[in-house]
Amino acid sequence: MFRRATVISLALLLFVSLAATAGTTGKIAGRVTDSDGEPLIGATVMITGTAYGAMTDSNGEYFIINLQPGTYDLMSRMVGMGEQTKEGASVIADMTTRMDFVLNPEAVGSTVITVTDQRGMILRGVTSSVSVVTRDEIRTMPVAGIADVVNQQAGAVDRGGLHMRGGRGGEVSYVVDGVTQTDPNGNVSDQSLPLSAVAETSVISGGFGAEYGNAQSGIINVITREGGNRYSGSIGMNGNDFATLGIAEDWTWGYPGTWWAGPRFDGLDNNGDPDPLEPQQEFAGDKPADFAEARLTGEIALGGPEPITQYLLPAMGLDIGADVRFFGTVKWLQYGGGTDGNYGYLLNTGSEQLNGNLKLTIKPNPKTKINLSGFYRNTDSNLYGGWAYARFEDSYIDPLTGDTLPGTEFRYGLPHRNVENYSIGFSLTQTLSDASFLEFKVNQYSTSDERRIDDPDGGVLGEGYSVFDWLNYTPTRTQDSQGFYRSGANRAAWYDASSATSTVRLDVTSQVNQQHQLKFGLEGKYYDVYEHRVDTASGGNIYMSDWHSFPHAVSAYMQDKMEYRGMIVNAGLRFDYFDPNYNDYPADLTDPVNPGTSAGDDDHIRNPVSVSSKYHLSPRLGFSHPITERDVLHFTYGHYFQVPDFGRMFDGANFDLSGAFPIVGNPDLEPEETIAYEFGVKHMFNDITMLDITGYYKDITGLVDMQKNYFTAVDAYDLYINGDYGNVRGAEFNLMRRPSNFISFSGNYTYAIAKGKSSSATQNYSYAWAGWVIPKRESFLDWDQRHMVNANFDFRIPRNEGPAWGGTRYLQGLGLSVQWNYGSGFPYNSSGQATADPEINGERLPFTMNTTAKLNKMFWMGDTSLNVYVWVLNVFNRANIGGLVDAAWYDADQDGNGEPDHDPRGSMGNPNAYERRRRIRFGIDFEW
Template identity: 30%
Template sequence: MKYVNKYLIVLLVAFHFLHAGTTGKLTGVVIDKISREPLVGANILVNGTNFGASTDLEGRYFILQIPPQTYSITFSMIGYKEVFVKDVKIQVDLTTTLNAELEEGVIGMDAVEVTAQRPMVQADVTYSQANITSDEIDMLPVEELEDIVALQAGVVNSGGLHVRGGRSGEISYMIDGIAVTDPYDAGMAVEIENNAIQELQFISGTFNAEYGKAMSGIINIITKSGDFKKYSGNMSSMLGSYYANDALFPQLDVFRPNTIQDIQGSFNGPIIKDKLSVFASGRYKRNSGYLYGQKIFVPESHQWNSQSNNFEYISPSHALWDSLYHPYGINDSSWVSMNWSDQYTGLTKFSWIINPTLRIAYSLSGSETASQGYSHAYKWNPYGRSHQFTTKLSNMFVMDYSLNPSTFLTVSLSKSVNHYRSQRSDKRNYYQDHSNISIDSVNFFGFSYVDTTISADPNLFYVSPTIDDYTPGNNFEVGGHSMGYFEQKSTINTFKIDGTSQINRYHYLKAGFEYRKTNMSLTSYSVQLAEYTGYTPRVPNAMESPSHNTYGKKGRNPFEYAFYLQDKIEFDDLVVNIGLRWDYFDPKWKILNDPSDPNINSPVKPINRFFDLDGDGQISEVEMYPQNQKDNEDRMSSNAFGNSWYKNAKVKSQLSPRFALAFPITDKGHMHFSYGHFFAIPQYSYLYTNPEFEVPAGSGTGYTMGNGDLEPQRTTQYEVGFSQQIGMDIGIELTGFYKDIRNLNATKIIQSFVAGDKYGLYINQDYANSKGITVALSKRASAKISGNIDYTYSISEGNASDPAAAFNDEASNIEPEKMLVPLDWDQRHTLNTTLTYHPIKNSGVGLIFSYGSGLPYTTQYLGVRTSFENNARKPSTYNIDLRSYYHFEFSGMKLSLSMNVYNLFDIRNELTVFSDTGRSTYTLVPTYTPQYSGPGYNSLNEYLVRPDYYSSPRQIKIGLSVSF
């Protein structure tokens, strides 16, 4: 920490500390309407706030640090009539220019009222970004953050969000200026609902130096704050159901409005008027899902016993009910939802104006989720699947201090906890003693999920699904549980200081420092249940089995910090963004000196097992006796090469320049160009996989190993764009981009000392590039219609889509690709259209149309690849979602009736396909696989019907909301 303090002092001395991207800027010129002369000392006030300014000798003014929102602005001066301007929109990281002409008059006369007309082309935009307000979100059929982002140009939603050809996990998430990306898996460590979002900024271009730890995009969320003068609130309830008359989706032919429940509400207002306010929101949602299985079997239906060569029926008391296989199942064949979810989320934010120069905000947000994912193998034994539990909790503290009207300082502190578990957890107790493992099953709301897998009775059974070892292929599980257990927890502590300074008319300076430390714990294993365990469930020893991974009691504690400095230079006919960012990362981990003999607890090289008594560098049979064996301490200090067993991973750093400019080409059009280098630490899961460095003898190519010495992944991006306003209400934007992506995570095959044993080590080797153009057409509300059309043409190629591709190819005896191939998310044509229409007052219809050309896949026949990777294309996809609503007043409150319909025309988009046909609808497997005629098993055709290969069917939700 002393090094952090040293750098902090240097930074403070070097320049005024300046606010990350959470606010906007208002600027303009005030003149006399008749003489056209600038007015000196005119007052500008942002109504409803304490933001304001006065004009200088040139009649110019600027107001910094304004939260994104739509405001009214008042211009006033002694001897002149006031000018009142409505609907002035302030956006994150952007400058809103608002000029005013004052005419002479007596103070107190009726003010001149004007409605601001925002230009369709924002003159100071130097890279591609989208700013979506809360009002725009409310009008569209979108319910999650990902739904909004997926509509933006350059985004492909396929196994995660891919921005301009990048891999998933290359996006940085920010809330109120604080990074909230979980470094373990690059997901969002905090759950934020749409009703808590004031503005969403999505950056897909070459973002400024203040943004880091991302190679593809930035999702910057500004949450709502409480009003300091008046109270308001909202409560809504929606009920719904999936509805489809299709045998592919059983149980959906009847509309059951209780299968989807969505209740949410918000409240905001003053606690102390003009001083302290609160905003609070919460949501409960339950979705019963649309994929159903049948309870033909339950986990305890059958247990394979190799000693008696029979299937045994196991009851909780170990009673042997039937020594023979029960061919037609033992349960009631009732239908069970297999992809349900249940979630609570909440956010509370306090805002305190201590004095005109000092503001403080504190927010607490969290969520609790329980769910189960669909598993086709368990379709007839749905209770055998694992449950997933996620708890997220975040505390954020932000202090804003005004050093003077042109310079602001912001200090931020946050602590986020992301806790995920996947385990067998239901009302049955078939498990072994877990008393030595600590698992917190109580969430922060105080609700508790019954963790019945924790049992003090070691005799309770966990039933294995190994019956499948006996049954032929293409059959559903007829008993047993999922044998895996996974728990991972990340605690992320962040300190950040940054700010802004308008040092003169032209230079708008930003600078900052961020320190982030993460503590991670992990426990992962597969329960062993076989003859060698005496058919008693057992957790494998973490030091002996690669199937049991743990970070130990202290976990992993990597840390990182960064400095940035940037300047936004605004001339009348040129805007330049120039910046520099420096990132530093210490993995706090170790790597092997001798990768061919990785496991210090079970070495295979004789010289690592015994002392070399005669010093000849080899171990003879004479030296191989028990008393001459080395222990771990001996091996730690010296391995076969005379080095210590481990060495510390190196710290990593990078200097990343950013440059962008924009200039006008017509009175309502401009061009921009941007260039930048982007640096991202690999997901921590790739650094710390298999932390015991275990590769058992005789395992073949069966395991991968993390690498604490992975280098940062790097992207160089270029962008050029053109924007033009057409008429009063239409804007068009054309953008071209190119990305060169290097040092991507890959796997290298390491040959163990034991012949035939290999493992995959994560390294930096993969390469990719993407290029494309986007065309965006936007129309603001006029003639009752508004909307956007975004089209993207892109090509995304690389040597591998998956970091584990080389390892998987080696395990399958496939020659790795040595040329650039289409990546899995290489969608050449993407079209998104949003339309809102207001046919009558207080009503509206929102429509979303999405189209995507076919994604690539690799053709196979009889399980053998028939060409190069991703040589063919899946069918294209399209979808239409609809939202309609009607508002009316009742007893002083506003009521709203609404209906959301997702997949309006119930389209069957084929997302996953059979590799021998390229379709979800059929496969050639029946032509070379005989039907199994034994009693009780599913037919081959039953197994090959895959509802999980398609997009979700039509979903209808009907709601009522009350606002005051």
């Protein structure tokens, strides 16, 4: 009790003086001198077209803070001296852009300098490992969304989720306009924001500052666009649903190639057993077609002055006296689907998605800005996980009666899924002085996930069922000898989950002087999280979870960014407090429930107690030391704290011990923690080429694991505990060449070793269920990829450039962007091992390699442009293994040549073992 009171008192004390937010603004700083290098005192530096500006001090230095990411023009002037204008200064969130001016006597006149990508090859004020991708860069990349942008960065591995520098999935925080948008029930992020809404994306893979919390492995920081002072917008569409247009067959995505020439399996009778008298068969999804992904994407964006307050009301004599602008986007995405249930990349899978973003910016005066923003996404999935049900619609023989029965529609066997996400927010930015400003934010991010199976008698399976009804539900599922379901519903009979995260935050930034920028912050979060799940497993076992929890959290930080010409230091301290707010936990885990009661009864838990709140202090320190004009050393050290996935904390925490292998959540889980170090050097070969080499080490403790607890001599349940650990070490090489002679290049190579006791919180549970002895030593993690290369090549001829024939530049606007990705093989468990001491992930799959290309041509008419492009994914049609259907089949020597066949598809040739083959999309974008 004393500990909890102390923590609450400390949190309240910090509330008075601190604030917390993710960085959304940047800074311009520099020096104004005369032609002899002497400082000019009292010179002004203004951002043209705005009220932002500053005056130089006694050393001729100035700074301008609280700038949105983007490109600005600056002008410096002084009485008796001429003017100098610099056009195209780029501002990046959380970073300092240096712009120096040299003024000549007034008689010499004014000068205008156009800055070309003035960010510089080396961002000297950056101490963390960060990659910044601007809107202009995203527009030329062959990517469909933010996730594709992130996956091109060093250290990012997409293997059943995003793993950054060897961490588990769910350890990366997704931040939009300074607010975290991550579902705490699973720690998953929605990265479907339309790209036309994005102004800038930053990926921080190491050394992130104290302002960022509840993340162990990385930060994805997205800043959305605001409306300008004139109307602008875009309309775009791309896809390859040529079957709908009548110019291609209604085929699903296929796997052409010589190895795919034969049929998939021998002929089968109606019971699914091999029958040599029946013709050989293949699944419709195996037919080759580059133009049959059936995917369409449409996107519309519009922004500018808000018409009602800026035009309509003033015309009526009602002027609100404020500058109001808006920017909004709508995106529609469709893939798979069709009418036959077999029209999509994964068998029986189709999906439609609608999402949009709207931001309203109100400026009552030059010192005040208000943003009202909202985001919405709805994803409707037709079916999922359909391979085991691929023959569900075929007739079959009832194994009990011998009768021939007709097949059933897929919707009676597989769930229909609907996912909704929305965010609504308010932010106030108030300039306190030329050197200080505050930001106040209120936001709610909500998610819902519903999965239902249609009932042939109408409605959905389980509609209106009570807990008692589910416990007495007897599922029936019929399988043939080949492993395909012929009747009955998927075991995921019912799923309902929702979460609402309400956030209030305040932050204050003060540029105390030219060298010190102080940031203070506090953040409060209130969670409303719910889940109701029914798993109708085999053997009559029914596993249910039904919980509704209301945790809350408080965090605070203080940070000082010290910028000197020979050293930049980022020093910060973060405080995190988390209260699970759970008061029904058994005092004795070996005797958790009262006999004769059921989960949900008021007296079910024996001797219930409240679980304790948790708190943590996380120091963060970063250095950047310029050695020469072309070389910089950088170093970071930090502690990173993260609350476990709420599903591990509350799912099953009501101690429903029905079923043969019950899993129980643990609201008393401690936070997971990572201590990370990194050291690197940046070298600039010339004005356009730079190499960054960084080595890192991560020590990870307190990861969620599982432990078997016996409550009788023979009955047990599995409880989530903080029992796992791991470590990661690696090196990253980043090479960048800025555009020159129409060509630019960026690439990275990562060498990494990721080891740990388990690859997931449920690995021990799965091994125990299979009869394996739980390993105690570390092994390679499932996403351990020793070598990884990402290369990006871009050839682009800007407007009014390139060769001319007869006075016309026909090649202007021509562009080619190519991405090449290589990854060494992921580990897997070899088959046929003894259960007493198995070697975990002791074998390796083959390497993967993929090439994506986008060829485009732009046409201009004044301020409007038309962009036509062709986009090819997996250009060389490689058959990359994505995972093993059956490890024993993969290791087997089926053809008798003495070597394993290494066929990942299993005995039935499941095509889902391979990553997607070549896809060709065509698109068009119109922008004004």
